[in-house]
Amino acid sequence: MELKDNQISLIIDRVLKEMNNRNLNIEISEGIFNNMDEAINAAEEAQFKLSQMSIEEREKLIVSMRKAILENSMNIASLCVKETGMGRVDHKYLKMKLVAEKTPGTEVLKTDAYTGDKGLTLVEMAPYGVIGAIAPCTNPAATIACNSIGMIASGNSVVFSPHPSAVQCSLTTIRILNKAIREAGGPENLITSIKEPSIQSTNDMINHPKVRMLVATGGPGIVKIVLSSGKKAIGAGAGNPPVVVDETADIKKAARDIIKGCTFDNNLPCIAEKEVIVVEDVYENLISEMKKDGNVYELNEEEIEKLARIVLVEKIENGKKKYTINKSYVGKDAFIILQSIGINVSKEIECLICRVDNSHPFVQEELMMPILPIVKVKSFNDALKLAVEDEHGNRHTAMIHSKNVDNLTKMARAINTTIFVKNAPSYAGIGFGGEGHTTFTIAGPTGEGLTNAATFTRKRRCVMVDSFRII
């Protein structure tokens, strides 16, 4: 296979970045340690100190963390894009802001009380202790900031395993948060990690006896690993969100919303629109509306084929064609992806749309690139059938654009996803332009849904017999 110049430069870029990471002169301070054992011991000591503080004091730490995230959001966003080569600074900034403003704190911790002839029983939400959290390279800082707020609000400390290709931005975020906690009167090392995270160190963390809960935000591999650990584990895994458009939709708005959702952070979010299934009556109209704002490029058949050969890696398994994603293109700008097949367009182009069959790998694989495949079907029922198939049982996210109440309801039931967004971009589902709190750890496989402080707790019951009842 021959490599084109820009493919070679993408590979060199990636290798250099990884070498760079290894050569980082990372300082051992503000929660960063040499090895997992030290990081976990420090987090354990910090969690004990946190347990001695009142909930009001704990909330002050959260307020300080929110402030620090807001103050540093632009710098962190730039660092993430610079280091990983993925996503967009403007959108990563918005994600950090969203985390600071809409991640719940201690207010979601609720106590249940039962009183009766036999007295009073309380059920309280208690911390696990030290949580081991694994973060993805596609969304390193926002995941770390969001997890940290929720986990500390519920009285835990947290040890992070960042992705090895997002070390600097992850550790910087941890340092900033720890400093904010100290400045608000909290203990050192409530959030810890190590200077050279690796697959081995993640496994050390998973198997460490002092880590009592695991939270994995990433692909199916890491979710399976934490679920096989024998510990309480929360798995926030991959998605492949379909969006259905029927003939009753406001097509102009649907087109805009879909492009906005699909291009958000260059399609890195697990919730972002990954394929559109549209009924034939409005198919042409939807595509022409998509192209009106000047930020969309429609690929022709030849270009689709060329691009598929570059962004996907084909292999034969048990006589069947299988595809994996060429990671060099994940989260890249649309105009850069186009350059790889020799097409130069302006930087204004944010999204590459293409007309394909439902079986096309652009539909079936979770690309995490601003490439949007569009599939034409005869009826809403056909669209729904394909959407269910394309979601692959991830139970993650799906969208619909429709004014037909029956269709809206039918899809909500059939698709069975954790997030279902009607008539809006996907990100409305995580509180960005929609109601409800935000999170960047959406636990579909293990069922906790949109995680928050309450998710990171264990229930403890206290029973007082024959007393404390007031009637």
Ligand code: NAD
């Ligand atoms: P990834 O699975 O490659 O890595 C995620 C994390 O797991 C990283 O820290 C990585 O180092 C670690 N990891 C992966 N394999 C491991 C192994 N064998 N042993 C030990 N550690 C291992 O995913 P990524 O590319 O960083 O992130 C993208 C994926 O995450 C996508 O599939 C996306 O849908 C998913 N994601 C899900 C959510 C959610 O809330 N459900 C949020 C963000 C991303």
